[in-house]
Amino acid sequence: MQLEYEIIYSNRQSLQISVERDKSVIVRAPKGTSLATIESALEKKKLWIYEKTKHPQKYKEGRKERAYISGTSILYLGKEYKLDFVNEDFEGVRFDGGFYLSKSHAQLAEHYLKEWFLEEAKRIIAPKAELNARTLGVSYNQILISNLKFRWGSCTPKNNLNYNWRLIKAPISVIDYVIVHELTHLLEPNHTKRFWAIISVQLPHYLKAKEWLKCNGSLLEVL
Numbered sequence: 001m002q003l004e005y006e007i008i009y010s011n012r013q014s015l016q017i018s019v020e021r022d023k024s025v026i027v028r029a030p031k032g033t034s035l036a037t038i039e040s041a042l043e044k045k046k047l048w049i050y051e052k053t054k055h056p057q058k059y060k061e062g063r064k065e066r067a068y069i070s071g072t073s074i075l076y077l078g079k080e081y082k083l084d085f086v087n088e089d090f091e092g093v094r095f096d097g098g099f100y101l102s103k104s105h106a107q108l109a110e111h112y113l114k115e116w117f118l119e120e121a122k123r124i125i126a127p128k129a130e131l132n133a134r135t136l137g138v139s140y141n142q143i144l145i146s147n148l149k150f151r152w153g154s155c156t157p158k159n160n161l162n163y164n165w166r167l168i169k170a171p172i173s174v175i176d177y178v179i180v181h182e183l184t185h186l187l188e189p190n191h192t193k194r195f196w197a198i199i200s201v202q203l204p205h206y207l208k209a210k211e212w213l214k215c216n217g218s219l220l221e222v223l
């Protein structure tokens with residue numbers, strides 16, 4: 001995915017963003033730089049990155065405000081579900097073969113949906129990471145469910161794993177792939193032959209998931 005970036009931490013003093021020959025985006029950062037700092041630097045250089053990577057979204061400035069109305073399709077675990085506003089008065093989201101929100105809190109639709117997705121991300125991602133860490137024989141510090149705009153997942157030098165809550169929109173096989181990808185970085189920091197060999201043992205069909213992410217990278221910036 002073109003917007004996805006790789007972080008290389010080192011003893012350098014300042015942050016540098018570059019687009020490599022293969023159009024991958026590399027962020028070189030001083031050790032200890034927070035992901036929030038990195039993302040805001042990327043946000044500032046977004047148009048330049050789109051230009052360099054020939055990203056299809058390059059001419060779309062910023063995120064479009066999304067209107068949540070009855071009938072809107074919402075992606076959850078790789079499937080589209082309809083959103084519907086009902087007359088009943090309740091807070092939050094009710095999920096039952098579709099997303100239901102109360103008409104009386106319609107203005108909070110985006111907030112409630114985001115909250116619901118965050119909870120789902122924690123519920124689904126944490127046990128999967130634990131299980132896969134055990135089969136890979138690695139251990140991590142903690143799992144964070146993040147609100148990053150340009151990444152599905154990342155692994156920090158302190159062995160913390162970050163997963164984007166938007167991952168919950170993807171099919172389960174894709175979620176598994178992103179989880180295994182970040183865990184494998186605990187064994188092999190770079191995308192070497194060895195790295196992909198480890199992944200293919202864990203997930204023989206990982207290429208399909210990789211392809212899905214490539215095609216659906218724009219989902220990262222939605223909601």
Ligand SMILES: [Zn+2]
Pocket residue numbers: 181185191
């Ligand atoms: Zn990676």
